[in-house]
Amino acid sequence: DVKVTQSSRYLVKRTGEKVFLECVQDMDHENMFWYRQDPGLGLRLIYFSYDVKMKEKGDIPEGYSVSREKKERFSLILESASTNQTSMYLCATRWDGNTGELFFGEGSRLTVL
Amino acid sequence: LAKTTQPISMDSYEGQEVNITCSHNNIATNDYITWYQQFPSQGPRFIIQGYKTKVTNEVASLFIPADRKSSTLSLPRVSLSDTAVYYCLVVSGNTGKLIFGQGTTLQVKP
Secondary structure, rough: OOOOOOOEEEEEOOOOEEEEEEEEOOOOOOOEEEEEEEOOOOEEEEEOOOOOOOEEOOOOOOOOOEEEOOEEEEEEEEEEOOOOHHHHEEEEEEEEOOOOOOEOOOOEEEEEE | OOOEEEOEEEEEEEOOOEEEOOOOOOOOOEEEEEEEOOOOHHHHHHEEEHHHHEEOOOEEEEEEEEEOEEEEEEOOOOOOOEEEEEEEEEEEOOOOOOOOOOOEEEEOOO
């Protein structure tokens, strides 16, 4: 079974802090994604990566950056957290293909005070 | 990428068959239809994917008519543990891009 592990299930940060959300997968998948999920808005794509050191902006990249130095690890970075970034963050992976299924982690619930 | 429309919520009783219909009028030739299930405080989980006609796996069936402008997810004999949000997505076969909509919240009652 594919395992997608997100480093923290719950985080509480203060406005202006730098936040790192880590995602690690164990199935050698090429593609990795970061989504955020908010009530009434569904899941929205922040960034994705098709390979090591490659990244592409999703639908809502503003206020976020990402890093993929190793194939198994995809990090989401909030350079200066703001209250409107309080959300559930979900990491997902997919093998090298356009129509394969996404495998999601358990999610990281971030609260910015 | 084709937008999907599905009911916001549905209720059912244990043991019944549940059919959730999704419309995707602007689906393109190379697009696929995919369904995910999400429980509270968990990430979505893949259920089934199809291109046309009928696909069945151990969890569900997916019916896609010839014009592919809609699809129906069928859950046989639901149980309380099937209470979840179900998302219908169109996935671009060319780019892999997909968009999650609002989903359908299915409530199964005893």
